[in-house]
Amino acid sequence: MIAPPRVVIPEEYYLLHRIFTPLNQFPTFFLIFLYQILIVVQGVRLCSVVNNMQLFPKENFLVGMVYILFTAMLPDWNNITGALIINTLFIEIIGQFKRLSTLDKPEKAVFNLSFFTGIAIIIYPPSIIWALLILIACISLARFKIHHILVWLIGLLLPFYFLAAILFLNNHLGQFLRYIPDFDLTDHRSQIRDPHFAITGILILITTFIGIISGQRNSGKIIITARKVWVWITAALFLTALIYFIFKSENNSVLLLSVLPAAILSGNSFYFAKKKWIAGLWFWMLIMMIWFLNSKIPIHIKWLHI
Template structure:
């Protein structure tokens, strides 16, 4: 399977869809209606209210929507990774890895604000990588700021992605204070509309607007299956990080910066998890984008495919056992 996805052929797009159907078919067997959490912000509540009105809280509809979002995110991530040559040769491993790791924890199959954030942040990551050679950085930086502000309106702890935007400016651009101000202006831009709507509807309350940031220890895995799922997230990440570091000198400087940006993305995602008070693992899916790229490198770089194949099928076996037999 690894050998097939290491190639970039049109047939692999169809194979990726079939691969997703096999691993994520339990979404349709056990559909779940989304639950609002205290960290869900204004924009997500509006979206969820609109969906409830349109599909009348039918669980299977949310499963279909979640499946389409996950597959779309995998395809978009794969396309961007190939476009920017995150791995030396075009392939389908980032998309495969995204489908694989988002099947490791059952909560990652729920429709949620963090799931929507992933779609936005894949695009933001793409725009951040383009800053290195951008001829109109002001427009790009303002757009990145706007989208970063939008994800904060979806999920309150996602305000921490402001740190990623500032880190991207440090990593991909020479320091220019004007560009930082443009990014901060873009970040606050969605809030202008929120303030206006709240003021006109008479629901203006400072307590509901200012994010409440409190660090908390994430919930410990309650079962051995959740523990194994986290283990399968960590092991390929460590292997992928090793291979990226080993081959770093062979990359162009822009690719090196892109990998640094992915590591910063992961660190900010961990911060978001630490400032979330959700007892489920839905918010952990924010880590899936950078983790998928590191997992893909663990499958791509070894000269012999036997090791990656064994690792891949062990993870697939765990997912099938957890979803179909437990």
């Protein structure tokens, strides 16, 4: 409500740009409603996925709460972006990990996961890091055999084959390269020196770090499969953060890919808090910082300009 959302999707993400950018012509109230519905549905669904995989000793809705808090912190995240939209698909992909770990023959599940990841890459090219994450999940969670790598690769490339066929039949094969991820080292020093960005990063890192430590100390309270998923989520946090630095023409919105694993990990910091009043105090401080950061009050931090 402080900063009404807009649809901010660059032209290079052709499909998403064509589908969602026209929504900017709708009244502001509609965009606010759409954004809130998207965030809340993602948060609720993320809670359902986490509870189904038994990542915590008891069911709770803390992960969804943290996800909604984190996505509200940075002004760039208060828009309808490609990363926010594609997070919906990745939440569903994570939800399939329990099935992946219980199947004697997981080839079909491996194919489905990589196939939908391939679709995600076509829709939103920075999603390519998820191709590696899916492979890691297949190796660590499934009853892995070497031919699963071939199944993973076929599933990953099949959407591109279908895309090339469609473009060829419509005499637009030359447009195929626009759907291929374009890597390039990106200088984000100006964004990192932005006080609003720095404060957001520090708050999320502190919450996530406490969550990682709390999760490790209490890992004996959950099943073995859940422990493996926690390790995967930690790896996902670091790998998705790399996209911010190696993907061309990206802004801060791509970091929403990292907010997803960060929110899951941060759920530990609230769930396992020994003193609930401290967790409650931290929650309300995050609420106040959300208002402060989105009010665009000028901030000057001397050490950021060194």
